[in-house]
Amino acid sequence: MPTQKALSFLEKVNKYPKATYIYHSKIEERLLMHSHNKHQLTYVEGGAVYLKTKDNSYFLPARHFVWIPAGMEHFIELKSSISMIRNIYIPPPILNSNDFFATMGIYPAPNLILEMILFTEHWSGNIFEKEKNKYQYIRTLGNVIAEMSKNPLPVVLPTTTNERLRPILEHIHLQVDQPLLLKNIAKLFGFSSRSLSRLFRTDLDISFLQYVKLARIIHSMEKLLQTQMSISEIAYASGYNSPATFSNTFYNLVKVRPVDFRKANREISG
Template sequence: MLTDNDFRTAMGLIATLPHIDEHDRSVFVMHEKSEKLIPFHKHTKGQLSYVEGGIAYITIDNRTYVVPARHFFWIPQGMEHILEIGHSATVLHSLYFYAYDDDSDLFYGRLGIYPASELLIQMIRYTEIWDEKHVTEKDENFEFLIALKKILPKTHKQPLPIILPATHNKQMQRITSYLEWNIGEKHTLANVSARFGLSERSMSRLFKSDMDISFLQYLKTLRIIKAIELLLNTDKPINEIADDVGYSSISAFSDTFHEFTQSRPSDLRKSSKTSRNSGMSRS
């Protein structure tokens, strides 16, 4: 007969969701190759998840946040979200923290995606000793988890701006789908507006009013997201990826990529492979 722990191990994170909030002063630890899609859900705990070896997507209020390998995200308590895993090799290391002290820093009250420091990565990996367990102040080394939570706002100040808004406007959906499926073309506000029978002013207003983003910023964000996917999911040379997402200059591509991710394309690919290899060596 299967125990509760056996069942959670077999079924993964979706089956575990109801158990995460059972103890309001605990930290629940979960390390796994996660399901492809975890539908809308929320927790009474704050969620820290480190993405290893692939890519993840968080959707909240019609906005999709992209989390590359060797980055982590923090989701505040009570925030409903969808979590999607974009690569079969992705391992998600998650800690669900008690929330009674979240008002001690603004960090804990906002969604954020951050590059993971080497210190944080090693601390998260250490928590594998508690996999699929609630850890409380009665457990040995609980102070380690307290320290881990407390260093987050001190060592990770600026969240990454890799956010792509969605739309329910049919006209905007046609425009954004066109951009996505033709991302390698040299789009301008003028030629895209003309294609859809709009003036440049009307196109600009549509993006701002419907998705609260400029046409140019949306296009740049879409290009970088597609580039991240290609870097992590393929072995294409970086110059080919730059061309595939619409950049004729490798330096312009690298600079824009750094603006969004705080790393260079080659660094992200290298760190992802390092992350996967270290994960394989531990398994």
């Protein structure tokens, strides 16, 4: 069950269905899996963050925002300390009709969207329709985001409640810099190669090799944004035998080279 603190926070978000609720903080509310009656726009400054849903785990890099549709169950997991988390909860009726709003996604935050989010940094709590300027501003922000955000970040890891599979996934993440062969992992956890391969396909709808590839790339994204390591060092730390192979794999999944991803998304703390 959620804590009383979590319940009180969700009650604040849901209390006035037609009002936008704004919450900027250096500490994210520690909510369990939950949903609310408003769309959620979240932008995190600094730190490594994952968004967890019932089916997937999403890495939220710097200079990206996440859009969570109203009613979608989720929770946010912080992987390191953060500078600031900015949450804007928008009631669906105030936005234009657009398929964008019904789908969860992580998108780059170009300067216009980032500046519009940061403009709200001194706003807090509910914004009602009678506050016409602020109310219209939030409506415009939502509609601008829908028009500008066309290409969500494609790197998504499926999650599972399967008790036989969860320790294997944990092992992959802990040993991501090491060779991870299906036959070795299967033997370590008491499976045949065929049965473990089948388990990944049936439970996660993904192959073992694809899961390892995604885990390596997400690990590398964290290193690119959170450390001063060189591209070569990150390649080896993420389990690749050569920087060229790492760069090509990264490009195939993320559609930019690792060096360009770092350059575009790195947030230098003051």
